Amino acid sequence: MPEALALLSLHGLDAKVIAGGQSLAPMMNMRFAQPAHLVDLNALSELNGVARSGDTLVIGAMTRHHEVATSATVRSACALLAEAAGTIGHYAIRQRGTLGGSLAHADPAAQMPLIASTLGARIEIVGPSGSREVPACEFLISVMTTDLAPDEIVRAVHFPCMRQGERHAFEAFSRRHGDFAIAACAVTVMLADNAFAALRIGLGGVGDVPLVLDELAATCIGEAADAGAIARIGDAAAAAIDPHDHPDISIGYRRDLVRTLTMRALERAIRGGTQNT
Amino acid sequence: MEKTTIFLNVNGSRHEVHCEPRKLLSDALREDCRLTGTHVGCEHGVCGACTVLLDGRPARSCLTYAVQADEAEITTIEAVARNGRLSPLQRALHECHGLQCGFCTPGIVMTFEAYLREHPSPTEAQVREALSGNLCRCTGYQNIVRAILLAAEWMRAESVDVPA
Numbered sequence: 001m002p003e004a005l006a007l008l009s010l011h012g013l014d015a016k017v018i019a020g021g022q023s024l025a026p027m028m029n030m031r032f033a034q035p036a037h038l039v040d041l042n043a044l045s046e047l048n049g050v051a052r053s054g055d056t057l058v059i060g061a062m063t064r065h066h067e068v069a070t071s072a073t074v075r076s077a078c079a080l081l082a083e084a085a086g087t088i089g090h091y092a093i094r095q096r097g098t099l100g101g102s103l104a105h106a107d108p109a110a111q112m113p114l115i116a117s118t119l120g121a122r123i124e125i126v127g128p129s130g131s132r133e134v135p136a137c138e139f140l141i142s143v144m145t146t147d148l149a150p151d152e153i154v155r156a157v158h159f160p161c162m163r164q165g166e167r168h169a170f171e172a173f174s175r176r177h178g179d180f181a182i183a184a185c186a187v188t189v190m191l192a193d194n195a196f197a198a199l200r201i202g203l204g205g206v207g208d209v210p211l212v213l214d215e216l217a218a219t220c221i222g223e224a225a226d227a228g229a230i231a232r233i234g235d236a237a238a239a240a241i242d243p244h245d246h247p248d249i250s251i252g253y254r255r256d257l258v259r260t261l262t263m264r265a266l267e268r269a270i271r272g273g274t275q276n277t
Numbered sequence: 278m279e280k281t282t283i284f285l286n287v288n289g290s291r292h293e294v295h296c297e298p299r300k301l302l303s304d305a306l307r308e309d310c311r312l313t314g315t316h317v318g319c320e321h322g323v324c325g326a327c328t329v330l331l332d333g334r335p336a337r338s339c340l341t342y343a344v345q346a347d348e349a350e351i352t353t354i355e356a357v358a359r360n361g362r363l364s365p366l367q368r369a370l371h372e373c374h375g376l377q378c379g380f381c382t383p384g385i386v387m388t389f390e391a392y393l394r395e396h397p398s399p400t401e402a403q404v405r406e407a408l409s410g411n412l413c414r415c416t417g418y419q420n421i422v423r424a425i426l427l428a429a430e431w432m433r434a435e436s437v438d439v440p441a
Contacts, residue, residue: 021341022322025301091407091410092325
């Protein structure tokens with residue numbers, strides 16, 4: 001790690017950190033990115049691994065998506081994260097792509113930025129003057145833009161463990177399997193007497209960064225978790241987004257997708273098919 | 278750009294390769310190791326034709342730099358058949374007519390040699406999900422899916438025969 005940090009300090013903006021390379025290498029192959037130097041983190045085994053410490057799940061930045069998706073620890077402590085990680089790209093891509101790389105790349109439609117934002121994860125960053133932690137929603141600044149300085153490296157991600165009885169669902173839509181989603185929705189739900197006791201709704205692919213609808217969720221607490229509520233929340237989520245107009249994907253289409261995905265995610269979470277084990 | 282010397286352990290043979298750090302593993306395998314069974318299709322990770330096993334796990338060799346594989350164990354399509362005998366997956370692809378032009382086939386074989394070891398009894402839906410990472414422009418996938426399911430069946434039967 002000291003060697004990697006020294007190389008980044010030496011080369012500054014001419015250097016780029018490479019983790020799994022599943023986004024950076026395509027960008028370099030297509031000459032969209034032309035860094036003069038790559039600093040490869042793959043040999044840093046201390047950046048690998050999943051550990052639970054009390055109510056926090058700490059995952060090393062170089063942990064591959066496949067491990068995040070299949071780890072028994074992640075599945076029991078943070079099942080929403082495991083479910084979403086299992087939908088990233090394709091099987092071979094998930095063997096190489098990493099959690100830290102996905103966050104540092106900050107594609108607005110990617111799964112990991114959405115889940116980190118929705119769950120309120122904290123990003124642990126190491127730089128020449130020590131380490132610091134930043135909430136995911138502050139780490140993600142804009143499209144492919146983060147709070148990470150050119151001489152800093154993501155070391156780990158700290159996820160608050162989901163609570164006992166908390167249900168979740170992740171829904172995404174893309175035209176081809178494995179592509180980045182046009183829109184995605186992650187929800188977590190706690191129920192008490194069939195009413196919302198806690199609710200989190202996160203949307204991806206709808207703007208420059210993931211959108212977490214805390215205010216909307218707060219208005220639902222105490223309300224019956226029935227079809228009427230699901231439809232109302234779907235409409236409100238569709239109205240809450242402010243997406244870019246795109247020649248192939250109109251704003252109206254994206255709103256419709258957000259409404260549908262939000263309703264599907266809520267229905268599935270409330271049914272409780274995917275609780276933490 | 279200055280060349281560097283690396284060692285690639287490919288299919289059990291050690292290859293000394295002198296290459297620029299920017300050289301892709303797919304190009305090093307084809308040009309330096311002279312193993313052209315690994316195909317290069319899209320060069321951005323979508324088509325899956327270049328998939329090899331890197332330390333036992335499937336990886337896009339077009340998204341990996343050769344220098345990153347220095348001293349790693351690499352398995353390519355050339356090593357899947359043993360002693361002139363096709364692997365169960367290769368036999369099943371032959372049997373089910375799971376290929377036409379064959380360009381995508383090495384990537385499919387390498388992906389599913391790993392996948393079937395991890396998932397010995399996949400459902401058809403799971404096979405299709407995993408196969409989504411390999412593009413085939415000829416077959417329409419039906420026979421590939423049949424072949425993978427058949428190979429899984431054969432491999433399960435084989436593993437029963439072999440004492441643990």
